[in-house]
Amino acid sequence: MKVLKSLGIDAGSTTLKIVGLDEERQIVFSIVEEPDPKIEEQVDALLREIGTRYDTASAKVVATGYGSNLLRADEKITEISCHARGIYEYFKTGGTAVDIGGQDNKVMLISENGKVIDFMMNDKCASGTGRFLENTAWRLKIPIEKMADLALKSDGEVPISSTCAVFAESEVISQLSRGHKLAHVIKGLHRAMVKRIGGMIYAIGIRPPLMLSGGVAKNRMVVQMIEEETGETVLLPEDPQIIGAYGAAVLGL
C-alpha cells in the first residue's frame, strides 16, 4: 500500500477537492466533487475510502476553504496561504497568482521565496467569479463547459456592461432579444468577467509571471482574454482546480 504523507482538503463554495501527497511531495491522487450540504459526512466517507486504498496512518490532514470550519483536520489554513503555496510549489517561482473560483476570486502577490506579500479578494459581490458565467449558462440552458467553446468560435462580440452577475444575466437576455448572436453575446459576457478580474489584478499591482488557478481557469476563453487584458503570458497548471488542495497538502508536509 502506498504511504500518504499528507492530505489537503479544499472545501470551496462550489466544489470539494482532495489531494494526497507521498513523501516525495508527489501527487498520488486528486478528487474533485460537488459538495454535499453535509460536507463533513461527505469528507469522512471519502477519507474512509482513501484509507482503504492507501496507508494514511501518518498522513497529516490540512483543510481550507469556506467549508473547512465544519471539517475535522489537523490544521486549518486560509485559502490565501494554500493557493499561494500550491501555485508556488507548482511553478517554483514568485509572481502574481490569480485564483478564479466559483464564488470568489483571489489575487496574491508571491515573493521569490514563496511568501505572500499581498492579497486581495472580492468581498461583497460575486461579480467576476464563476457564478457570473454559471448564472447565464443555466438561464440559457447551455452546459457550462460549452460556454468557452461558443465564445472561442465566435466571430464577433457584443459588449456586456453590467458587472453585477444578476444584471448581466438580464442584459444577456435583452441583447439576445435584440437579435444579437448567442456566440457574440457569450463572448461579451466573458469579456465583462475578465475586465472585472483585471480590475482586481491592477488594484494590487501586477508582478509577472501571471499564474492562474481555480475551476474557471479551465475555461480557455477566460485564459486567453486575461492574456489580452494584461498583456502577460499566463502560466496554467495542468489541473488548476486542485491547486488550493495541493497547497494545503504541501503545507501539511
Place this chain on the structure above:
Amino acid sequence: MGLVNQIKYLTLYKIIGTAVISRQTRKSLRHYRLPRGWREDILAPPLRIGAYTQQMIAKHYLEGRYVNGVKPVAWVTSGAPIEILKALGYYILYPENHGALCGARKVAQEISEEAERDGYSIDICSYARTDIGTALSGKTPVGKLPKPDLLLCCTNICQTVLYWYRVLADYYEVPLIVIDTPFVYEEANDHDIKYVKRQLESSIEVSEGIAGRSLNFKRLKEVVRASKDAADLWLQCLKANRRKPAPISVFDQFIHMAPIVEKRGDPETVDFYARMLAEINRRVENGVGAVKHERKRVLWDNLPIWYRIRFLSESLAEHGVAVVASTYTNAWGELAPLMDVERPVESMAKTYTYPILNRGTGHKLRTMESMIKAYSLNGAILHSDRSCKPYSIGQMDQRLKLLNERGIPALLLEADHNDPRAFAGEQAVSRLKAFVEMMEA
C-alpha cells in the same frame, strides 16, 4: 411647566437617578465579575475603569431624559467646538455618539431602517441614518433623547454633517450654527484660522440668546483647561501602548473614548482619564498585556465597527494579534497641545481646523507611518467604511504605499461603522486570518 421640569430633573435625575447609578458602580467595583463568555485564555480582563465609563454614559443619558426645560440643549457634531456652549451651561448631545451606542447595542440597523423608510438613502452615513431614525421614531436604547434648542455643526469631519444638521434644523425648527472649517492640505493659512475664529465669535451671541445668559470668559477658560487636560491625559493613555505588550487594545480605547468625545470640558472627565492612566500604568508595571500572547502588533485606521467590537477583538487575539494604535482614537488626543487656555477662542479656532479628517490624505498616510514607527507595529488594518467616505478615501493608495514603500503589510477590511448589513462576518474572519498568516510567514 418649567417648575414641573425642574422638579422632575431634581428628583428623578439629580437625587434618585444619580444615587442609583452610583450605587451600581460601587457594586460592580466591589463584586468585580468578568463579562459573560469573556475569553480569559486570550484577553486580559476588561479595565476596571469600565465601571466609571458606564456610569458616565448612564448619567449623561439619564440627565438628557429630564433636561429639556431645565438647561438649554445643543446637539453637536463630534468635532464641534463645544467649549463656548459648555461655558454657557448647555447640555450637549452628540448624535454620533448616540449612534455608536446604538451600534454597540446592535439596534442601529433597526433604527436606521426607520430613516430609510422615510426615503433616506442607504448610502448616507449610517450615523446620520441612525440619528434621523431616532428623531423620526423616538427609538433609542437610552429611553429618550432631549430635544435640541440649538444645533452646532462643524464641517471639520465631513460635509455630510452639513446636510444632516439642516435636516435636523428643519425637523426641530431650531437655529443651526455652522462652523465652516477650510480644508487643510498641508498647513492652514492665517486667514483660515481668522475665518474660523470670526465664526466662533459670532456664534456666541446666538448661543447666549438661547441660553439666556452671557458668556463668562473666566468660565470659558476653565472649560478649555478641562478639555485640554482631558485630551492630554487621553493621549498619555494611548501612548502607554508603545510598551510591549500593549496594556490596552484599540478595542478598549473605542469603549473608553466616550467621555473624551461627549464629556469634554467637564472636570470629572479629567479625573476619569487620570484614573484610567493610573490603571494602565499599573498594567505596564506588572507587564500585563491586553492580548495575552501578543505576537504581532497592528494599527487600526478609520472608525470602529461598533456592532462587532468583541468579535473582532477575539478573532485577532486568538492569533496573538494586538491592535495597538488607531488614527481614530488618536484624533481626540493629538490636538491637545494646540489648545491655549489664555487664548481660548483663537486656539479653539486652530484646534478645530486641524482634525485628521480635515486634512489631506498625505497627512493621514504620514500619521499612520509615524504611528507604525512609534508603536513598533507589524501591520495595518484599514477599515474601508462604506458610509464614511471622508475617512475611507485614499485608503487604496495608502495601503499600497505602506506595503511597497515601508514593507508594512496592510489589509483593507470592508465594513461600515454602524450598518451591519455592510459586514460579511465569514469573509472578514478569513481575510483577517489570511492577513495574520501573511504577517507570520
